[in-house]
Amino acid sequence: MKKFINHPDAVVREALVGLAAAHPELRVDLEQQIVVRADAPRAGKVGLISGGGSGHEPLHAGFVGLGMLDAACPGEVFTSPVPDQILAAGKAVDGGAGVVHIVKNYTGDVMNFQLAAELSADEGIEVHSVLVDDDVAVEDSTWTAGRRGTGATMLVEKIAGALAEEGGDAASVAALGTRVNEASASFAIALSPCTTPAAGRPGFELGEDEMEVGVGIHGEPGRRREKLLPARDIATMTLEAILAAKPVAAGEDAIVLMNGLGATPLIELYLLYGEFAGLLESAGVRIARNLVGNFVTSLDMAGMSLTICRADPELLRLWDAPVRTPALRWGV
Template identity: 60%
Template sequence: MKKLINDPKNVVEEAVAGFEAAHGDLVTVSHDPIFIARKDAPVSGKVGLVSGGGSGHEPLHGGFVGYGMLDAAVPGAVFTSPTPDPILAATKAVDGGAGVLHIVKNYTGDVLNFETAADLAGADGIEVRTVIVDDDVAVKDSLYTAGRRGVAGTVFVEKIAGAAAERGDDLAAVADVAEKVNANVRTMGVALTPCVVPHAGEPSFELADDEIEIGIGIHGEPGRERIKLEPADKIVDRLLGPILEDLPFASGDKVALMVNGMGGTPQVELYIVYRHAAQVLADKGIEVTRSLVGNFVTSLEMQGTSISVLKLDDELTELYDAPVQTAALRWGR
């Protein structure tokens, strides 16, 4: 295992300390319990947005804390949901009196730990609503599984709900728009290489030199199927097919297209992926009106990509375009 780390036990703590040092203009950090909050939190009268989950997916979630997006991010150990204590502390820290929205990716651990924190916050008189993000179409049958996983679509949920909160929507309205984004976004990913969790020291799974994993999860969970390496355009077809069928997306739709890197993918490759994805959508009469290309929801050093498509209407587009100022996403200010 080759990593720029000191001790595997201190990875999260030291990375958060570095984040604090680099982005002191945007955030403040609580070290015990550990969470990252917007510098000016709590914003009085504004709905607070808290997300979190295992570390190793950076910039998610800490990179999205700031004006127009999250009020706090709670990093767990690498690939491990945070415990209720820091979630509760973050919830209290950002409550501006208008309630707090928890944005939770659909993993058993995240759901259970946020659930406990929400209960405890409720007992302390803070109104909490929870939105579960489950945009990953790679998981086929939600009836007999833990349900779909929450993956890169989370960025759209956090951006758009954050904008709604910033313009002064109340908790119900912010939660509703977050649900609406989740209902309209679909994602699927592929891994070319596994990643190595620092405390494990071994790759999360094995892939032969000519194999890729279609439908990979963001924790290195094995995906839908393992196939031989193919040209990028074919891989894009495999990812977009299930995405477009699922909502389904239709000719005339306007969409935001995100090509997300898994952490170790060169940007040239992401743009090669974007190119064909945009072509396929255009061929189907689907208009891409907003685009994101880069590392947003990663799996440490994994090589691979995920494609997310979000169906936009005027409201979502307006909220997407609203100013945002975070370490990883910034425009309009």
């Protein structure tokens, strides 16, 4: 294992030290292991909280700031944050209007956010939850009952975050987040495994000419393993899987997230995006907004995921609203 680290046990904490140094507009509580907007809590504003295992950066801490999350709770690498951590985030950001938990569908996360919601309620904090389960590759997986939560998480965070910023109440913000999740589907393909600092060796093995089709963001198995194909065939296969699960009709608008899993060069992501754009144009689907880059990653995995969110004017308006976070910024 070759990584820029000091000790496997210290990676998350030391990365948070760096995050704090780089972004003085965030408040990083190293003891509680939470990342909070410096202006939180804001009276009357719903507090948006997400979190999950580390190793998917910039998700989630990179999306804390104006127009997106109020707090992130990074767990250890590929490990859920603990309930006390999530409770601490709730206390830090609740401005009296309650909080919304955005939870990726993994058993540990679901359980710990649920426990945190109960603890928060005991403290008088109103909690609503959004469960993200956009990955259409498999129905159940290594760490999930039901579909896994992946790329759509950042779309939920952006769009629900915009509504919270403009004064939406907790129930409305949560309902909107759920609506974004339901409108979204993702599918991922890996060309290489990833290596966690603690394990020190790749999480799975792939042959020199193989790809994992439908991989999860922790390296969970997908639908099958097969020989590597040209980018245009990979794009076709990916899009078919997504549209079979959640169709987008000709004439409809979509937000498209062309996401790298960590080690895939941007030149390849743009090449793939060109393939997807061509296929969607042929299908009559209008890509109303897009992002190309590394947003929901899996450490050093070479691979990509595509997320498509069927969009209406309200979602697009909230997508376009100003955002100022370490990893996503526009309009301000």
